[in-house]
Amino acid sequence: MVQNRNKLIDIFIGNMINSIVHIILERAIKKDKEYLADKYRKELITSFEIAKSYREKINPIKVPLPEKDAFYIKNKIVKRVKAELKIRILKGYENINLNEIENEVGKALKELNIL
Amino acid sequence: MDQIYINKKRIGFNIGEYVVIKLIEKKPTEKLYSHNLKDLEPIKEEIINKIIKIIDKKIENKNIIITGSFLDKGFKFNDIDIIIIKESNVKFSSLKSIKDEIDGQTGIKSHIIYLTNEELLAGLSTDPLYKLMLNKCASKKRFIYKMKKKINYKLLDLHLLKSKTLMDSFDILNGDEKYYSLRNMVVIYLFLENKEISRDSIEKEIKVTFSLDVDKIRQNLINKEDFIKKYKSMYNEVSRKILEGVKNGSKQK
Numbered sequence: 156m157v158q159n160r161n162k163l164i165d166i167f168i169g170n171m172i173n174s175i176v177h178i179i180l181e182r183a184i185k186k187d188k189e190y191l192a193d194k195y196r197k198e199l200i201t202s203f204e205i206a207k208s209y210r211e212k213i214n215p216i217k218v219p220l221p222e223k224d225a226f227y228i229k230n231k232i233v234k235r236v237k238a239e240l241k242i243r244i245l246k247g248y249e250n251i252n253l254n255e256i257e258n259e260v261g262k263a264l265k266e267l268n269i270l
Numbered sequence: 271m272d273q274i275y276i277n278k279k280r281i282g283f284n285i286g287e288y289v290v291i292k293l294i295e296k297k298p299t300e301k302l303y304s305h306n307l308k309d310l311e312p313i314k315e316e317i318i319n320k321i322i323k324i325i326d327k328k329i330e331n332k333n334i335i336i337t338g339s340f341l342d343k344g345f346k347f348n349d350i351d352i353i354i355i356k357e358s359n360v361k362f363s364s365l366k367s368i369k370d371e372i373d374g375q376t377g378i379k380s381h382i383i384y385l386t387n388e389e390l391l392a393g394l395s396t397d398p399l400y401k402l403m404l405n406k407c408a409s410k411k412r413f414i415y416k417m418k419k420k421i422n423y424k425l426l427d428l429h430l431l432k433s434k435t436l437m438d439s440f441d442i443l444n445g446d447e448k449y450y451s452l453r454n455m456v457v458i459y460l461f462l463e464n465k466e467i468s469r470d471s472i473e474k475e476i477k478v479t480f481s482l483d484v485d486k487i488r489q490n491l492i493n494k495e496d497f498i499k500k501y502k503s504m505y506n507e508v509s510r511k512i513l514e515g516v517k518n519g520s521k522q523k
Contacts (some may be wrong), residue, residue: 166439170441173438177428177432180427180431196399196429198450199450199454202438202445205438243513243516246458246514247517247519248516
């Protein structure tokens with residue numbers, strides 16, 4: 156059971172990382188004059204939607220997770236989002252603001268009742 | 271005096287009787303423009319004309335384009351994709367009322383995309399999914415489909431990220447969701463490789479790389495281990511190409 160919960164948390168984290176990276180990259184690219192709102196990928200389920208469905212399987216569901224779990228999840232997401240974005244900065248991406256990560260992660264985790 | 275000949279057995283007309291000849295009001299036939307569209311069922315053509323009439327009645331527009339699975343043979347479509355090319359700025363509420371009327375009158379769920387002509391052209395040159403969607407379409411007016419390809423690696427990076435969910439959450443996704451993730455990645459791959467973008471070319475690529483028929487994927491009949499291995503390999507290759515492109519692009523600045 157414990158192992159199962161850990162697996163759910165790992166999948167939740169993976170999807171949250173993808174979701175936050177997407178939010179920050181989209182913001183950076185929006186400053187590009189060629190940016191075009193994505194109106195065609197309606198069929199693709201977003202990482203946030205998937206994360207939300209995994210959250211609904213992680214107990215306790217109705218209240219925020221114990222501080223230890225919440226801290227572990229937040230730290231892991233922040234670290235891995237930072238790593239993903241740093242790769243892109245090294246490749247020449249501009250306008251990526253790493254200071255936004257903590258805030259974005261916090262906001263999303265609150266929305267999903269993790270924090 | 272002119273004479274008209276009618277069927278001898280017609281009831282009510284006797285030989286030599288005087289009749290009134292009246293010109294029947296001509297029903298204008300609306301000609302749809304199409305691209306790569308063969309054998310569109312008459313009922314679908316009728317539905318498209320109905321949709322065009324509803325939209326024309328409600329808002330000024332430069333063009334109306336119908337695309338997506340609705341145009342495929344048969345009736346396995348989920349919804350109907352409609353692109354309205356803007357004439358002027360229209361409030362969202364107007365679009366909602368158009369959608370409601372189309373859904374109500376046709377009984378088919380519609381998905382309306384509202385664009386300027388410039389946005390459509392930009393999409394066609396930079397986003398392979400636009401190219402795929404408009405590879406097969408019907409429209410009110412003729413429009414330029416062939417646009418010079420322009421690779422914007424950062425946009426492709428953003429689009430590709432949407433296919434990453436499949437690797438993280440294979441078990442939770444249904445067959446259609448897996449297919450759309452895969453299609454999104456494959457279309458980006460074909461775009462980068464300068465290959466033809468069409469439904470057939472995507473299905474062919476999936477068959478060659480994944481040894482799978484699209485139907486099997488959509489029915490969720492996939493061997494997870496084998497599929498994920500191949501999927502990851504293609505994802506990493508496409509991602510590496512995109513990030514190299516971003517790097518080279520920024521060096522050229």
